Amino acid sequence: MEQAVIVYLLLSDGQFGTPQERETIIALEQRLEQAVGNASAGEFDGDEFGGGKCVLYMYGPDAERLFAVIEPVLKSSPAATGGYAIKGSGRQQIQMQKRPVLAGEAVRNRSGRSHYKNNDRDQPKQANQQIIGDSIEG
Incomplete structure (x- = not known):
């Protein structure tokens, strides 16, 4: 099962962030893609900018291992x-956690997968959500 x-x-x-933010995130994406590929942990599938956030999508056979590589x-x-990350197993579980705001509004990433836009910046934290930054214990 894909995670x-x-x-x-x-x-x-x-909205979409400043040009400098977008540039920094694109550099981060390149580092994430390289780390995931080098570890053979899965794939970096793309991003979605809008609504005051950028969402990055990564898939692989083991979400725990994938997160350990990218953390x-x-x-x-x-x-x-x-920022924060949501780890999950199976496409249905992830789509259920991301509540679509506008019916039919989806973004296709590199692999052709559809991801529903979610403009709710303050969505409730899920049980399997990891906080990125100083609050993650190492």
Whole structure:
């Protein structure tokens, strides 16, 4: 069964972030993609900007291992401060945790998977959610 780690990064302007934020996140994405690939832990599938956050999608056979690979990369990036990650098993579980706001509004990433946009910045924390930044115990 495919598992996922979905990372939510908060942006400063409530929309798509500043050009500098987007540039920093794109550099972070490249580091994440390299780390996941080098560890053969899965794949980095893409991003979604909007609603004051950037969402990063990663998939692999083991969400715990995938998160263990990306956690040091996230902790080392100022772009991830205040962000969080949701780990889950199976596509249905992840889609249920992400409440679609606008019916039919989806984003397709590199692999062609659909991800529903969620503009709710203050969605409740899930039981399997990890906080990125100083609050993660190492």
